[in-house]
Amino acid sequence: MNEGLKEKLEKAFPHAAITSMRDTDYVVTADKESVLSLLAYVKDAGFDHLTLISCVDWIDEGEFELVYILSPYMKDNEQISGNEKINLILKTRIARGNPAFQTVTHIFENAEPYERELHELFGVHFEGHKRLIPLFLERAYDIPPFRKDFDTRRYVKEVFDNIPAIQDIKA
Amino acid sequence: MRELELYFGPQHLGMVGNFSITLKAEGDRVLKATANPGYLHRGFEKLMEYRTWIQNFPLVCRINVVEPDHVEMAYAMAVEKLAGIEVPERAQYVRSIYLELARVGSHLFGLWAYANMLGFDTVAQWAMYHRDLVLDLFEELTGGRVYHIYIWPGGVRRDFPKGFKDKIVTTLHSIGGCVPDYDAAFFNNAIFHKRASGIGKIDQRRARELGATGQVLRATGMKYDVRKVAPYAAYDKVEWNVPVRSDGDAYSRIWVVRDEMIESVHMIFKLLDCMPEGEVFNKPPNPFKWKIPRGEAYARCESSRGEFGAYVVSNGEDKPYRVHFRTPSYPHGLIILEKLLENANIADVGNTMISLYVVAPEIDR
Amino acid sequence: MAMPSILGPFKTLRFLFEKPKTLRYPFERKEPALRYRGFHLNDWEKCTGCGNCADICPNQAIEMVEIPDMEAQPGQKNERPRLDYGRCCFCGLCVDICPPGSLRLSRDYFHIHFDTKTFTFIPKDEKTEKEKFLPPDKYSILQASLAHRKQDYEGFASDLDFSLFEPERITMPELGAEERKMSFVEQVLGYDKESARKEAARCLECKLCEEACPAHLKISDYVRAIYEDKPADSLKTIFKDNPIPAICGRICMKHCETACSLSIRGEPIAIRWLKRYVADSILDYKTALELSPAQPSGKKVAIIGAGPSGLALAYFLTLQGHHAVVFDAFPGGGGMVRIGPPAYRLPLESIDKDVNHMASLGVEFNFNTRVGSDISFEDIMKKYDAVYLAIGTSQSRSTKVKNADKCMLALDFLRKSKLESGVVVGKKIVVIGGGNVAMDVARTGLRLQKMQYPDEPTEIKTVCLENGDEMPASEDEIRESKEEGIAFNPAWGPKEVRLDDGGNIAGLLCMKVKSVFDGQGRFSPSFYEDQELFLEADTIIEAIGQAPDFSFIPQNLMSTLEFTPRRKVKVDENGQTTITRVFAGGDIVNINLDAVTAIADAKVAAEGIGKIFSKKTSG
Structure with missing residues (x-):
């Protein structure tokens, strides 16, 4: 990150902790109130490519961590400025009990399927999302399946162990 | 006129892969399209949380059937970043050559899919045959034809076998020799031009807003390629160009694909020429005891479809705590496709989708 | 980009007259690549049954099964891997983790059968299953299955440079031969924390060592604790079975290391030195062990x-x-x-x-x-x-040859030099014996010579009945003795101790050994009486065994x-x-x-x- 942006961010968002991780990855941890304005801010500052929205279930801490990964598109069709190689990893934590957050689809249009996916797999509700309907799964589960307390092994045992072996069907 | 709901896929001639689109149509005009993924949702990212760092390699390659190699690369790079593993220089070259071979193989597969869907069966058969020649190279190098499981944290799994350099050159020459035939039969075919130009047109502003990468973006004129903007492996060691077009339609995209293949072949030749001797594998720790310190990493590479990324979180354990793959087909197939199909002709649905190069398993994961 | 043409495509019509590229299977076939990852081969003679393949398999396709008429021995379990091809994904992780390199993948991949049970099988190779592996002239692709395979068709095989384990040991710092022979300073310096952890990290936890250890120490547990930097936990585990780790960490005969699966193609885990590291790094056992005192029984x-x-x-x-x-x-x-x-x-x-x-x-x-x-x-x-x-x-045994009473006995010599410091040696020593005690005696004698005659030439020789390969002393001891400059005379037996006019030792007369054991394998040496060797000496020490x-x-x-x-x-x-x-x-x-x-x-x-x-x- 160019030093200028780092300082500007720190100034504009006193609640955001900026931890520079590796040469190309910058991690910004923000409280959830400032995430939306931060996203709009960094978008204006050049980070206009939302690469990924992810969610990590920190079950022991009772929190979900929403992760927004951004990088800049080229400003010029021909010239590389050098900023493009930066990944800005913006993180915030929300309570796990009744997980809800604001949608960012009005800032980044391509956030739409990502938020749908997280809603389906983690049960995080995104307020203001226009189409929060299932994406991948064909049925609803008691616990959203990507949460840490969903035991895949047990689920597999329960569902698939009841299917008879091929030999048994023949007999 | 009456509104119809039409199911396009997963069993449809114009559909490649297990994916479907629900169309709301009036006459032969599409009013609204809804992408309907999930046929291949295997929950890989969740399954990975149950397997050790090394055990995940046979798993991740299945995320993209057509080119498993870039998935391996993204995951391996993320693991290397997290664990702080250095990769020997020769391995960087081997990786680049291997990934470019994968790109050629994948583009030939894409060409098959596209030509096949449009009814250019001859070209489709050629592409499939030539892809097979590339797969022969993979078999020679890695022991597997489709799932190679070749890139490992710390390098690659085996060095080039004897005489492999020559084999690459011979194979690529024999494929490259057919470019004029491909051009005559397909790329410069007036029928194809008529069929593809203007289809699925997207301008650069929209492409950026919708998170496009790869050909979809490059067909609108931007020279955005992760290999160039954030070089990894040995991509900064040789000179090469990023092919672009400016129209943003299916015709431009497929031409970008064609030029990219040729550029890849040239790049492989250059990489082979300056490849250093030496080690190709820097052993990671014992797989039964390998724990990676707490942390997170995002690593990305340019797959044949666009930016392929892996976000990996470690909890300090011997297994990943969370893995999330950013796949290029995800924005392409889920939103760009939906937007481009609005007001399109029903006959152009498959055309648009395959020109976007959507691979279903990559979306579902 | 040329202008799109409507006539260009007709150029391709010429392909109508070309030979098809497709192979007409099964008459035309392509050979799989030399590294092909097909069905498994397992060399049963090399396989140790360690089970690392089963542990690493991401699909749980490998299960270790007990083989009924096979006997477990130190370094060998009576188990062999069984494959389930309904699960196997042919990734080859099992090959890359196999310590002896017995598990390989072959180049064939055909198996067609109506019975799904046949997809589970215990792989062997042509060495042990001749009837299933056929020479090329008898092999038919139409019958290809797990029971009808081609001979010499090995594909993806193990390569130590790319194995998932580390075959080489972390080097133990040691004093060089020239330095160590000048005094009784401890030769092996011991691992520091970093090296110990690195060495412990090599352990694959197959537990072959634990079965080989006479006292069945929980080796993989205490090695893991070292890797995790918990020396106190490690010590607790050791003490369950062995309360003298500082001693055993130095002089144990390490049956465990001989059994270690990594020793087959590389160096075994330095289990003994790791135990020593734990014992040495913990200053106070009692605090670390946290033992609770037992109720006195009065016995x-x-x-x-x-x-x-x-x-x-x-x-x-x-x-x-x-x-x-x-x-x-x-x-x-x-x-x-x-x-x-x-x-x-x-x-x-x-x-x-x-x-x-x-x-x-x-x-x-x-x-x-x-x-x-x-x-x-x-x-x-x-x-x-x-x-x-x-x-x-x-009690040290004596050879009882003529004038043997003039010689020193091994244990007396060792005791005096270690506990009393009053033993005087000559400039020319001959040690009789080829076991570890003889090596200890010789190397002690050498050090005493260096200390007692610092500037004078001295020499020390050993004599033993066995020839070089059969010497009972451990390889390390023999190598280190040679490094220090001790001369060996294998396959010579003592005949008599020669005395000079003053009644002092002049040397040892030896005769060539014909054989050490008799036909029944009992110790009963025989000699060529006419072939003699005279070793000049002023001190002779007998180290031929104890009673x-x-x-x-x-x-x-x-x-x-x-x-x-x-x-x-x-x-x-x-x-x-x-x-x-x-x-x-x-x-x-x-x-x-x-x-x-x-x-x-x-x-x-x-x-x-x-x-x-x-x-x-x-x-």
């Missing part, structure tokens, strides 16, 4: 001999609440270990560390007390509830003490001899003659003694 056990077996028993009994009283003729603990291994291998401080810890737990030590002269065996029998004989083999000394046991009891055919004291499954209340262990019982087996004997006896005590109190 007293006399232990004769403070060697490894006696010490171990004293510890195990103390944990049970019994009072252990140890008698030993030497001024300190360790028994044979105190005098045998020279200080460059086992310094006295390390022995005292283990012994002092035991004393702090309440074990009573009576040193400088020889049973038989200082206290009588009958007294002991009367005063104690049980007696443990851990007397070891304390136990039972003279302290009164005749009436001795006559009831039974021996095995191999001249070992006979004990039952509780470690009890044919004399009631008298137990035995160590070198007088087992044939391994090493510390860790002595500890294993003590474990048996501790349980046996405990059993007898509980029987008495309850009955």
Whole structure:
């Protein structure tokens, strides 16, 4: 990150902790109130490519961590400025009990399927999302399946162990 | 006129892969399209949380059937970043050559899919045959034809076998020799031009807003390629160009694909020429005891479809705590496709989708 | 980009007249690549049944199954991998983790069968399953299956440069030969934390070592604890089975390392040095072990001999609440270990560390007390509830050749040089013997020479009956002795000790050995009397073996003490001899003659003694 942006961010968002991780990855941890304005801010500052929205279930801490990964598109069709190689990893934590957050689809249009996916797999509700309907799964589960307390092994045992072996069907 | 709901896929001639689109149509005009993924949702990212760092390699390659190699690369790079593993220089070259071979193989597969869907069966058969020649190279190098499981944290799994350099050159020459035939039969075919130009047109502003990468973006004129903007492996060691077009339609995209293949072949030749001797594998720790310190990493590479990324979180354990793959087909197939199909002709649905190069398993994961 | 053309495509019509590219299978076939990942091959002779393949398999396609008519041995389990091809994804992780390199993938991949059970099978290769692997002329692709495969069709095989384990050991810092032979400074310097953790990280936890260890230490657990940087946990695990880690960490015969699966193609985990690292890095065992004192039982056990077996028993009994009283003729603990291994291998401080810890737990030590002269065996029998004989083999044997009485005996020599510091050697020493004790004697003699004649030329030679490959000493000892400049004369037997006019030793006359053992494999050397070798010497030391000394046991009891055919004291499954209340262990019982087996004997006896005590109190 160019030093200028780092300082500007720190100034504009006193609640955001900026931890520079590796040469190309910058991690910004923000409280959830400032995430939306931060996203709009960094978008204006050049980070206009939302690469990924992810969610990590920190079950022991009772929190979900929403992760927004951004990088800049080229400003010029021909010239590389050098900023493009930066990944800005913006993180915030929300309570796990009744997980809800604001949608960012009005800032980044391509956030739409990502938020749908997280809603389906983690049960995080995104307020203001226009189409929060299932994406991948064909049925609803008691616990959203990507949460840490969903035991895949047990689920597999329960569902698939009841299917008879091929030999048994023949007999 | 009456509104119809039409199911396009997963069993449809114009559909490649297990994916479907629900169309709301009036006459032969599409009013609204809804992408309907999930046929291949295997929950890989969740399954990975149950397997050790090394055990995940046979798993991740299945995320993209057509080119498993870039998935391996993204995951391996993320693991290397997290664990702080250095990769020997020769391995960087081997990786680049291997990934470019994968790109050629994948583009030939894409060409098959596209030509096949449009009814250019001859070209489709050629592409499939030539892809097979590339797969022969993979078999020679890695022991597997489709799932190679070749890139490992710390390098690659085996060095080039004897005489492999020559084999690459011979194979690529024999494929490259057919470019004029491909051009005559397909790329410069007036029928194809008529069929593809203007289809699925997207301008650069929209492409950026919708998170496009790869050909979809490059067909609108931007020279955005992760290999160039954030070089990894040995991509900064040789000179090469990023092919672009400016129209943003299916015709431009497929031409970008064609030029990219040729550029890849040239790049492989250059990489082979300056490849250093030496080690190709820097052993990671014992797989039964390998724990990676707490942390997170995002690593990305340019797959044949666009930016392929892996976000990996470690909890300090011997297994990943969370893995999330950013796949290029995800924005392409889920939103760009939906937007481009609005007001399109029903006959152009498959055309648009395959020109976007959507691979279903990559979306579902 | 040329202008799109409508006529261009017709150019391709010429392909109509070309030969098709497609292979007409099965008449035309493409050979799979040399690295092809197909069905498994397993060399049963090399496979150790370690199960690493089953552990790494991401699909749980491999299961280790017991093979009925196969016997488990040290370094060999009686298990072999079974594959389930309904699960296998042919990734080859199993090949890259296989320590002996027995598991490989072949280049064939055909199996068609109506019975899904045939998809589960135990792979072998053409060495052991000739009928299933056919030469190319008998092989038909139309019959290809798991029971009809091609010979010499190996594909993806293991390569040490790309294996998932590390075949090479972390180098142990050691003094060089020139430096170490000048004094008795400890030769091996020990791992620091970083190296110990790195070395521990190599362990694959297959546990072959644990089955090979006579005392069955939980090796993979304590090695893992070292890797996790928890030395106290590691020490706790060690102490469950071995209470003298500082001693064993230096001089153990390491049956475990011989069994280690990594030793087949690389170097075994340095298990012994890792144990030493734990023992040395923890200054105070007692605090680290956090032992809770046992309820005193009021029982007293006399232990004769403070060697490894006696010490171990004293510890195990103390944990049970019994009072252990140890008698030993030497001024300190360790028994044979105190005098045998020279200080460059086992310094006295390390022995005292283990012994002092035991004393702090309440074990009573009576040193400088020889049973038989200082206290009588009958007294002991009367005063104690049980007696443990851990007397070891304390008498050196002599060759009894002419003038042999002028020679020194190995144990006397070692004891004097280690405990007393009053032994004077000559400039030309000859050591008779080819075992580890002979190596200790020779290397001690060399150091004494260097200290006593710092500026004069000296020489030291050994003579032994066995030829170079058969020498009973360990390879390391022989190599290190040679490095230090000790000369070897294998396959020569002593004939007589020649004296000069003053009656002093002039040298050793040897004769060529014909054979060491007779037709039945018994020790019975024969010689070519006419082939002679004269070795000039002023000091000759005999190191040809030791024998136990039972003279302290009164005749009436001795006559009831039974021996095995191999001249070992006979004990039952509780470690009890044919004399009631008298137990035995160590070198007088087992044939391994090493510390860790002595500890294993003590474990048996501790349980046996405990059993007898509980029987008495309850009955």
